[in-house]
Amino acid sequence: MKRFIFLPFIIYSLLNAVPVLAAKLELVSPVLEIGVGQEFQVDLMLDTEGQDINAVEGKAVFPRNLVELKAIYTGNSIINFWIEQPAQKNSEINFSGVIPGGFSGVLGPYWKGYRPGKIFSLIFAAKKEGSGVIEIRDTKVLLNDGKGTLAEVKISNFAYSAEAPLSGAKAGQFSIKDIDPPELFTPEIARDPNIFDGKWFLVFAAQDKVSGIDHYEALETWGREPDKNKWHVVESPLVLKDQSRASYIFVKATDKAGNKRIVVVMPEFKPWYKKPIVDMIIGLIGLVVLLLVVKWLWKKLKYKWPLI
């Protein structure tokens, strides 16, 4: 009897053992059965498990012989700024980004507590029958603690099995309904000795909650309206062509559904009396006046005191 006396205590201790916190990176898909030719969506989700996370990097690896990557969507991502935008390189998708202020989970009016947040969505098409795994590798998840401490991470990959489509059945095609333009954004001009030899540059980052930003275009012009033929694709940060900052700068963000948002950065206003050419003219006039005054004084003094 005596040897069992501590049994309840042991059970209680086990039940109340402080769990080892580990964030979870999970590949999830709403599709359970996949037919050859069918497109399906796989989301990379971050479940913080109560931790505060502010930086994530890693790569998604997929079997290229079995599936084809059709699209990558970053709409509705918890990542505010991408250091490396998710992009395909052979059978890998590398990604790296930050969440300023940290992320603990998504709050909502229709549920209690926190829900995992989406990092990005991948759209695949099954090329042939067979089983495959889409994996997450080389991950780093960092705590929002001001030190960049590595968080423990649990990985959950996505295993699937593609089967032959039923005869006569049409393979499902993925389509995203996005009619909203990217959100309003505010580019900023700056310069710093640490980059671009201290030249003025422009930074910008727009958000799109549905399909995500596809690309940016910009143009610098003296006119108040953008010339539709002069747009060129750019990335932030962008070194300004007009370092005098006298141009209007138009920036166009286009989402993956083709919706566009154009914003303008006004030229730096300088009153006429602050322009360099005006400064030079005033300086020259001043110099001439000074010389005339000196000459006049010289003549006057010479007349009064001829011995000078």
Next chain:
Amino acid sequence: MSLKFQYFLIFFIFAIFSVYNTVLADSGGVSLTVTVSEAAVCGNSAVETGEQCDGSDLGGATCVSRGYTSGSLSCNSNCTFNVSSCTSAAPSTPSSGGGGGGGGGGGAAIISAPSTAVVFSGRAYPKSTVTLLKDAQIAASTIAGPDSNFQITLSNLSAGNYIFSIYGEDKDGIRSSLFTFSVSVTSGVTTNVGGIFIAPTIAVDKSEVKKGDNVAIFGQSAAKSELTIMVNSDEPFFAKTGSDNNGVYLYNFDTSELDYGSHNAKSKAALSGSISSFSKAVGFEVGTKNVLAPKSVKKFLKDDVNSDGRINLIDFSIVAYWYKRPSPPAKVDLNGDGKVDLIDFSIMAYYWTG
């Protein structure tokens, strides 16, 4: 050891564990409430806030009540009154810019489609500036009332997940730590985020204090709140003080108990049952002499790469330029390990101001 004593011991340990777990569960700090209120929907035959009428529901209005002598009042498709069938004189006094002459209806423009918005409310410091970041970029700011309460409304949003951050700036220009949360926003409704309690600001009067002398720990919080100050040492020291009507608090901490070396202090506020998160930590040294702390607020802006007083997209862009490049300048290598990698970005993200 008797059997009875052993049972008592087990009961005692159980009780201790239960209390310990309860304390842990309650120490989560700020609890946000996220609710929705439906926006006015034009076309549902019910007059709601922001609508003059909706379908056949005229809200009791008639041509006479609108300043006409007779006629039949109806409702436009955008939920504004249609007075084209009202007769005689024009409306007596249009509220604003009602258009001159003719039978044009007076009154202001009315919301005709459901808007997607978020309303943030909570406590900051009396008459302080409260800044809201949307997805890490400044979206709005407001001034808190004398009672420390504030409210910010952000409209014209898309449906989706947003990361919002809020911080306060005290009377000395010192910013609080960033209070960040992610909210799912639903199309066509107003989401209310309540219960925000911005952490206090904190500063010390000395960067080095002679052991045994007092170090003044001060800052600003909600008016008439209770402050808990934690000073880290081998074992943390806790002290309590209150803020005045202006939210200002001051505590003279006796350093006799502290060892020589570096220490830091942080504070949190409690008021009417709600608790803020902890403030930023402020450091000081216990040594052999007293050295006054610098008064510049920039001392709190660690990792401000371009030294403009903010840590935002510009700093991110400068650091991103050096990502994985050889020999980065010391200023962009935030942890000084000779390279710019994810850790540098994580450090920057922690000190973000937008």
